[in-house]
Amino acid sequence: MLFYLFALLAVLSGTYMVLTRNLLYAGFSLLVTLLSVAGIYVLLFADFVAVTQLMVYVGGVLVLILFGIMLSSRVHDQSVMSESVNKVWGTxxxxxxxxxxxxxILHANLHMLPWLETADMDVLGLEKSTVHIIGIKLMTDFIVPFEVASLLLLIALMGAAYIATDKQKV
Incomplete structure (x- = not known):
């Protein structure tokens, strides 16, 4: 029942996000969509993916999009609204x-997939969480790629901040 609630919420908010002309409402609708998808991940016992969804997309990307919308909502004292070129063809x-x-979906024979036969078994087995194992691997075996990725993201953030600054000619 919760799956259908989260799925309906994700579909409705995603539809509203695509159809609205107000960019701020679209951003908040994206928030509801991403939270619904994270809820679906929790129901599927994919706890690491759910936490990653919340941290990366909701906590990072969505906040960046909302700040971008709020900071650039007025260009030359005119409100920025998205305009559809051809609604008929889009529909x-x-x-x-x-x-x-x-x-x-209706013709896929989903009941014959091999991983569905083991669905009645305990999903997590003896492990309490997949986050614990992934965290240990990330901080021991994969520490160098993790640090390189963090440095690349820091450099990209610095570059984006430099590009976004208002360059005054002296």
């Missing part, structure tokens, strides 16, 4: 993709 293409996805 037709969206409907065709939806029909294709429904057809694929």
């Amino acid at each position: 037709v293409i969206t409907f065709l993709i939806l029909v294709g996805l429904c057809y694929t």
Whole structure:
């Protein structure tokens, strides 16, 4: 029941995000969508993926998008609104993709997948959480790639801050 609630919430907020013209409302709708997807990950016992979803997408990317929307909401005293070029073709293409996805799901023989046969077993086994094992591996075996990635992200952040500064000609 919770899965259907989170799935419905994700679909409805994602649909509202795509259809609204107000960019700030679209950003907050993206927040609801990402939180719903994190809830689905929790229901699937993918705790590391759920925490990563919250930390990276909700905590990082979404905050960056919202700050970008709020800081650039007015250009030359005009409000920035998204405009649809051709709503009819967008609706037709969206409907065709939806029909294709429904057809694929209904004809996929999902009951014959091998990993579904073991679904009645304990999902986590004897381990309490996958986060513990991934954290140990990340801080022991993969510490160098982790630090290199953090340095690259820091350099990218510094570059983005430099590009965003207002350069005054002296």
